[in-house]
Amino acid sequence: xxxxxxxxxxxxSDGASVSAxxxxxxxxxxxxxxxxxxxxDHPALLQSFIWQKFDLxxxxxxxxxxxxxxxxxxxxxxxxxxxxxxxxxxxxRFRHIKHSLTLH
Numbered sequence: 632x633x634x635x636x637x638x639x640x641x642x643x644s645d646g647a648s649v650s651a652x653x654x655x656x657x658x659x660x661x662x663x664x665x666x667x668x669x670x671x672d673h674p675a676l677l678q679s680f681i682w683q684k685f686d687l688x689x690x691x692x693x694x695x696x697x698x699x700x701x702x703x704x705x706x707x708x709x710x711x712x713x714x715x716x717x718x719x720x721x722x723x724r725f726r727h728i729k730h731s732l733t734l735h
């Protein structure tokens with residue numbers, strides 16, 4: 632299997648294995664969420680957790696399932712969540728170099 636991350640295998644909501652490229656073609660985008668939460672033993676302290684998976688905007692069903700798991704299974708009370716999502720599939724960007732300089 633190629634080492635390109637676009638060919639990694641993921642499981643969709645049905646549990647079937649699909650490639651990351653297939654998910655992107657279906658509208659899924661790589662979603663990263665930074666979750667800030669209170670430490671259970673020291674509520675005045677905040678901790679950061681990073682979650683990343685392919686998900687659909689604007690409803691983010693995969694992330695909503697993860698948040699439900701968090702609320703039911705993890706003691707740390709949520710403080711805030713910051714979500715970012717990658718852009719869709721696009722051609723590689725490149726530019727032609729007209730001049731090249733070598734410095735000693």
